[in-house]
Amino acid sequence: MSSxxxxxxxxxxxxxxxxxFENMEQQREAGTLGMWVFLVTEIMFFGGMFLAYTLYxxxxxxxxASGSNHLDIALGTLNTGVLILSSFTMAMAVxxxxxxxxxxxxxxxxxxxxxxxxxxxxKAVEYHDKYEDHLIPGRLFPGNPFDPAVQQxxxxxxxxxxxxxxxxxxxxxxxxxxIYFAMTGxxxxxxxxGAGLLTxxxxxxxxxxxxxxxxxxxEVIGLYWHFVDIVWIFLFPLLxxxxxxxxxx
Amino acid sequence: MSEHIVPVRIYIVIFLxxxxxxxxxxxxxxxxxxxxxxxxxxxxxxxxxxxxxxLYFMHVRYSIRLIWVIVASALFWIGIMFALTLxxxxxxxxxxxxxx
Numbered sequence: 001m002s003s004x005x006x007x008x009x010x011x012x013x014x015x016x017x018x019x020x021f022e023n024m025e026q027q028r029e030a031g032t033l034g035m036w037v038f039l040v041t042e043i044m045f046f047g048g049m050f051l052a053y054t055l056y057x058x059x060x061x062x063x064x065a066s067g068s069n070h071l072d073i074a075l076g077t078l079n080t081g082v083l084i085l086s087s088f089t090m091a092m093a094v095x096x097x098x099x100x101x102x103x104x105x106x107x108x109x110x111x112x113x114x115x116x117x118x119x120x121x122x123k124a125v126e127y128h129d130k131y132e133d134h135l136i137p138g139r140l141f142p143g144n145p146f147d148p149a150v151q152q153x154x155x156x157x158x159x160x161x162x163x164x165x166x167x168x169x170x171x172x173x174x175x176x177x178x179i180y181f182a183m184t185g186x187x188x189x190x191x192x193x194g195a196g197l198l199t200x201x202x203x204x205x206x207x208x209x210x211x212x213x214x215x216x217x218x219e220v221i222g223l224y225w226h227f228v229d230i231v232w233i234f235l236f237p238l239l240x241x242x243x244x245x246x247x248x249x
Numbered sequence: 250m251s252e253h254i255v256p257v258r259i260y261i262v263i264f265l266x267x268x269x270x271x272x273x274x275x276x277x278x279x280x281x282x283x284x285x286x287x288x289x290x291x292x293x294x295x296x297x298x299x300x301x302x303x304l305y306f307m308h309v310r311y312s313i314r315l316i317w318v319i320v321a322s323a324l325f326w327i328g329i330m331f332a333l334t335l336x337x338x339x340x341x342x343x344x345x346x347x348x349x
């Protein structure tokens with residue numbers, strides 16, 4: 001074994017090169033590939049929820065439109081913009097790591113973290129609005145079961161009341177909100193995990209841990225962050241937008 | 250290093266395209282298209298945005314073939330999951346059977 005090591009001195013080329021890889025490029029490609037395999041499992045995981053959404057929306061179209069129309073489209077659009085911007089700053093963080101510019105790299109990572117936390121803050125405001133309107137499904141909150149006030153014909157429009165389209169019932173709208181909270185909640189959990197990963201990246205970037213030769217952690221956490229962005233790119237129109245045209249078109 | 254570094258210009262163009270897509274999909278949501286076109290328009294825009302993110306932000310366009318295979322396999326298996334499940338649910342009322 002030792003004779004092999006002496007004939008291949010480049011094995012010890014970089015302090016971050018693990019012994020079971022030939023060189024930095026092979027190590028980096030293996031890491032990226034592994035992350036993509038993990039993301040496939042994540043796609044299948046979220047895919048199951050998207051399938052549940054598809055089936056129940058097909059079953060209760062009017063109730064899903066009614067529930068969707070009650071969501072705050074302005075906050076939803078704002079959060080979409082925030083998340084797209086955070087994906088951009090994350091991509092730039094990877095770029096500055098690849099080109100060996102530590103200061104803008106740290107700046108971009110911090111911006112990404114701030115934008116991620118902004119998204120979660122807006123989400124918290126939305127969840128609180130739904131709590132106030134008694135739209136938390138089932139009895140998840142003791143003392144605040146699912147029991148929204150329903151807008152009656154001829155009454156003045158109250159934005160806190162649920163407007164039921166023909167064919168929609170409260171029980172069916174509750175199904176929409178189960179799916180809404182399951183999907184956005186699981187997405188928010190991924191954002192919280194992503195914020196933790198970004199904190200790790202920021203700490204180790206400040207210590208000068210990453211350089212153009214070795215930056216797999218920045219790259220694969222970037223992949224994760226973009227994946228979470230993609231989930232939202234689908235959640236936003238499916239949950240917030242489809243159904244608007246029944247009332248506004 | 251043979252790693253491809255995506256130029257900043259491309260990142261900015263993709264970022265602006267994603268914002269444009271968001272604006273388009275919100276605007277389209279308030280128009281009452283015939284048939285199921287609202288859903289189709291929304292999903293087309295979302296899929297386009299997701300493809301841009303995958304190809305450029307996630308560097309798949311510049312990645313090795315094996316990454317392409319992994320991404321394609323995800324689409325393939327999610328296709329199986331949707332196709333087989335929906336082929337059951339959407340065809341249940343094609344035949345009349347006694348339900349209990």
